[in-house]
Amino acid sequence: MTNPLCAYCDIVRGQAPVSMVYADERCIAFMDIQPVLTGHLLVIPRVHVASLEDLDPDLGVHLFRVGMKLAAAMRRSTLHCEGINFFLADGEAAGQDVFHVHLHILPRFHGDNFGFRFPPGYWDRPSRDTLDALAAQIREAL
Numbered sequence: 432m433t434n435p436l437c438a439y440c441d442i443v444r445g446q447a448p449v450s451m452v453y454a455d456e457r458c459i460a461f462m463d464i465q466p467v468l469t470g471h472l473l474v475i476p477r478v479h480v481a482s483l484e485d486l487d488p489d490l491g492v493h494l495f496r497v498g499m500k501l502a503a504a505m506r507r508s509t510l511h512c513e514g515i516n517f518f519l520a521d522g523e524a525a526g527q528d529v530f531h532v533h534l535h536i537l538p539r540f541h542g543d544n545f546g547f548r549f550p551p552g553y554w555d556r557p558s559r560d561t562l563d564a565l566a567a568q569i570r571e572a573l
Contacts, residue, residue, distance in 0.1 A: 434479040439531035443477050453501060457493050460501055463535070467545055470510040470538040474498050481530040483521045498534050505538045512538035 433440035441447040443459065452472055453460035463471040474494050480486045495517075502515040518535040520527040539545070557565075 432478055434531070437479055437529070437531050439475050439529055439533065440479050443475070453497060455497070457490060458497055460497060460536075467535075468537055468539070468543055470505060470508075470512065472501055472505075472536040474501065474534040474536065475531060480532045482527075483519070483532060486532050494532075494534050498536050501536055505536070510538050511540045513541060514539040 433443055438447065442449045442461065449459075450462040451459065452462065453474075456477070458474055458476050460472050460474040463473050474497050476486070476490055476494060478490075480490075483491070498517055502517075505512045505515065516535075516537040516539055518537065519533070521532075537545070
């Protein structure tokens with residue numbers, strides 16, 4: 432099922448222009464219209480799913496498998512591609528701006544001027560007690 436208010440669902444329904452790279456019965460992959468780097472792709476499920484919490488695990492596996500296939504194709508293509516980043520933002524605080532699950536596939540190369548910025552204090556490792564307490568909090572929520 433698609434959402435009539437979702438831009439990615441418009442693409443799935445064929446109601447928006449797209450530069451398609453891959454399509455099957457469960458997902459599609461297309462060029463990002465605001466690429467971080469040349470060759471930036473998005474892989475999305477055909478069904479509207481706003482967040483990872485709502486994504487069927489089997490469909491998540493499928494999206495990742497398709498992403499792996501596309502990443503390998505990028506490396507074989509003529510794109511400038513020395514490495515690959517997968518990125519998936521889940522929630523506004525994580526940078527998600529279209530609330531339809533989407534996996535970014537970014538071809539990377541030395542000197543591409545893109546990267547992740549680490550916050551202050553990143554290099555100060557937490558104690559094992561702190562890590563154990565955090566692990567326990569997450570285990571309890573499983």
